[in-house]
Amino acid sequence: MSIYSIPTLDAFCEGCNTLFSSSGYSRHLATTTNPRCRAILDQADEYMPGVHDQDQPPSAPCFEGDFFGQDYSEHDFGREPGGYQHPTDNNDDEIQDVEIQDDGIQDDEIQDDHLDFDPNEPDWEPEVDEQYQGPPLHDEEHLPSESDNKLFPKSKGNPGAPISSQKGNNEYQASQAQFEHTSARSPYAPFISRLDWEFARWVKLRGPGSTAINELLALDNMAEKLGLSYKNSVELHKITDESLPGRPRFKREEIVVAGESFDIYFRDVIECVRALFRNPEFAAYLVFSPEQHYSDPACHSEHRIYHEMHTGKWWWSTQIALEEKTPGATIIPIIISSDKTQLTLFRGKTAYPVYLTIGNIPKEIRKKPSRQAQILLDYLPTTRLKHITSPTSRRRALANLFHRGMKLMLDPLVEAGKHGLPMRGGDGVLRRCHLLFAAFVGDYPEQLLVTCTKVCPTCDVPRDELGSGDLGEPRDLQAVLEALELVDGPPGEFFAACRGAGIKPIVHPFWEGFPYTNIFRAITPDILHQLYQALIKHLVAWLTNSKAFGPIEVDARCRRMPPNHTTRLFTKGITTLSRVSGQEHRDIARIVMGLIVDLRLLNGHSTTRLLLAVRGMLDFLYLAQYKAHRSTTLGDMDAALRKFHANKNIFVDLGVRARFQLPKLHNAGHYRYSIELFGTTENYNTQTTERLHIDYAKDAYNTSNTRNAFAQMTKWLERYSVTTTL
Known part of the structure; x- marks a missing residue:
């Protein structure tokens, strides 16, 4: 009896005298009940050497979860239910990087310098910096956890306290009474x-x-x-x-800017917050009070943990400030996100949806579209104002149009934030809630548009110092508000004051009167557009440049990668891809270090600094996406970014680019500050906004007849929300 054989085309089972294909023979042995066939499999197992030593357990231990918990799904491991699926191109992911100066990489600069490379040269290994060990490894038992020691603010009032001892009806009970x-x-x-x-x-x-x-x-x-x-x-x-009860109805208003009228469709922002706050499905998960979490019983600052929004410093400090004036207040952090999206591929139809959610709802619920924790607030006008011939005047008019529409929609938050509103939660408890604008989620162009700035929406860094890796001074909100107060005075004086404050001369920005809000601190990191669609995109372009490793060798290595369930195979390489989506850049980031780690630069330069720069960028990318952060891991994230800046000039020496004045590279320096304020980056992820475009923009547009589309889209969304929330 044969022990085991691997024929090229077919295999013969001597147990049942049957001919199988190679794959069929393996499945047959694994599933057969024939004793003779089982004997062949047992004999083959005894013949093949084992993978475990005698001192090791014969089988892997059962996975019981990690510091993130046990409620994992296939999405958490980068897989779609039912198996692997190739990601498709997403038009929304393809957003051009906004740079102050030329990128320095042109298609016509790619030359055939790689033809001088001889693959038959003796074996070569890259130089290694023995002093750099990368970011420190964290023991599993010391990783940050989302459920450790907690401290509550010691204030005069009681955050989340009911203002009435009698419980009332929640939304569904009230609708049932009808x-x-x-x-x-x-x-x-x-x-x-x-x-x-x-x-x-x-x-x-x-x-x-x-x-x-x-x-x-x-x-x-x-x-x-x-x-x-x-x-x-x-x-x-x-x-x-x-x-039937449902989400708040849309209203239509007409606004006039630059002598032209525009229709805007929006919902009542107060009613939208009520709809989320009183939803019984969220009642068991809502958070009403800020907390400080520590991994050390002594509560040392280096062991503080940040994850959910209520563990950040913004909610804590704002609660203390609010309690001094009105004890017993319940803060409802308002999170606004916006992003223009394309509705049609050829006709140029676009929509500008704005979404709202609240920070009281945990991030794991907010990021799932099926839980409907995000509400479409309005559609902003998408006109280009082509009748204005001056580009400067056109940009200023478009900015005023944006702020006019946002102010019309969000203006009720001013009084609701100052004095509070009685709101009944899904548990039936009535609380005095203060609706405070906390965070804005958007790409770099939207961040500049919201903050009325020109270079960095958070600090006053000069234009020519964007690539230095240094941060400027935080923007002075009080100086900005004082400049905006001069809008009704002489235009020259108003323009000069705005220029001195470092902002554009916008007439009454929508955030001008918001209480307890600093719009420059409210700008949050953007993993999708700032890291994957910008920095990783640039990094791949630099590495595959003909003056670095060249496209041929990198693509050849991509084609020869062995199949693996944790990585995507780019059978045609990565340099030939067009309209690369965020998911594709995510897949490329997983393999790019392995592709170049032992490659030799075409011009003979040492690869030490280049590998350190790539390692620093990748370390920062993945550290920035931690689901829970500790002060030490935030320090590791900053160290990774510093490592990239310390070695980035290798690309200048190679002639790949001349400068690094990339706004999104500079914005990476603000990530730690935002995480400490509002929790980890999952709390304000633009990938959620991109996903919402499918339901609330593209699907809604496809139900219309494309004429007066937004009126039909809003009506369809009202009826759609009724059937999905019941």
Whole structure:
């Protein structure tokens, strides 16, 4: 009897005298119940050497979770349910990097310098800096945890305290009271049966257009045979619009800027916050008080842990300041995100949605679209104002249009933040809530637009020092507000004051009167656009430049990578990719160090500094995405960024680029400050915004007839929210 064989084309099983293919033979031995075939498998296992030593356990220990918990899904490991799927191009991920000066890399600069490289030269190894050991490894038992020692602020009041001892009705109980007269007849009121409700839900979520529904229900009295309470789409829409609770309705207003009127569709921001705050599905998870978490019982500052938004310094300091004036206040941090997205590929139709969520909801819920913890707040106008011929005047008019629309929508937050509003949560408890603008989530162009700045939205770094790695002084909010107060005076005086304060002359920015808000501190890191779609994109371009490693050798190594379930195979290389998505840059970042670690530079330079620069950038990339941070890990993140800056000039020496005046590289220096203020970067991730565009912009646009699209999109979203929240 043969022990084991691996034929080239087929395999013969001597146990059952059957011919199999190579893969079929392995599956046969693994699943067969024939004793003779099982004997062949057992004999093969005894013949093959084991992978465990005698001192090691014969099997791997069962995974019981780590410091992030045990509630993992396939998404957490970079896999889609049901197996691996190649990522597709996403137009929203393809956002051009905004630089102050020329990137220094042009397609026509790529030459065939790599042809002088002889692969038959003797074996060569890169030089290694023995002094640099990379970021320190963290023992698993010392990694930051999201549930350690806690301290609450010792203030006069009691954050989250109810203002009434009597509990009231939550949203669903209140809506149920409206149908008490019909609920006795049917638990599916205002529908008369489960089939009646399920058919209506299918029409809203999966069904065809109104005309097709009317024709279907008109066939041979279909509505009567199914026992439906409506005979056409008009009657169904009336039930949905008038008899079912849902998210706040959209309103339409007209604003005039630069002599042109624009329609803006928006929801009441107060009602949107109420809808999230009183949702019973979130009641068990809402956070009402700031906390300080430590991994050390002595509560040393170097052991402080940051993860959720309420563990950051902003909520803590703001709560103390608010308690001094109005004890017993409950803070509701408002998180606003915006991003212009393309609706059509060829006709140039765009939408400018603005989303809202609150920091009281944990980040694990906020980042899941299925939990609907984000609300579409409005659609801003997307005009280009082409009738204004001056580029400077056009940019200023567009900025004023943006702030006018945002102010119309968010102006109620001024009084709600100062004096508070009674709000009933999903648990039925009534609290005095102060709605405070906490964070803005957006790409670099939106950050400049919101803060009315020109170079850095957070500090006053000069334009020519962006690539130095040094941070400027924090922007002076008081000086900015004093300059904005001169808007009604002489234009020259107003322009000069704004120039002196380092901002653009915008008429009444939307954040001008917000209490307890510093808009320059509210700007948050952007992992997708700042790191993956900018710095990693640049890093790959520098490494594959013909003056560095060249595209041919790098692509050849990509094609020869062995299959692995943790990495993506780029069978055609990475330099030939176009419209590279954020997911593709994520996959490239996983393998780029392995591709170049033992490559030799084409011009004979040492690779030591280059490898240190790449290592520093990759270390910073992954440290910035920790789900929980400790003060020591934040120090490691800063050290990784400093390591990149200390060795980045290797690209200048190679002639790959002449300067590093990249705004997004400079913004990386502000990551630690933002994490300490608002928690880890998962709390303000633009990838969530990109995902929301599918449901709230692109799908909604596809349901319209493209004429007066936004009026139809908002109506469809109102009906869609009704069927998805019930």
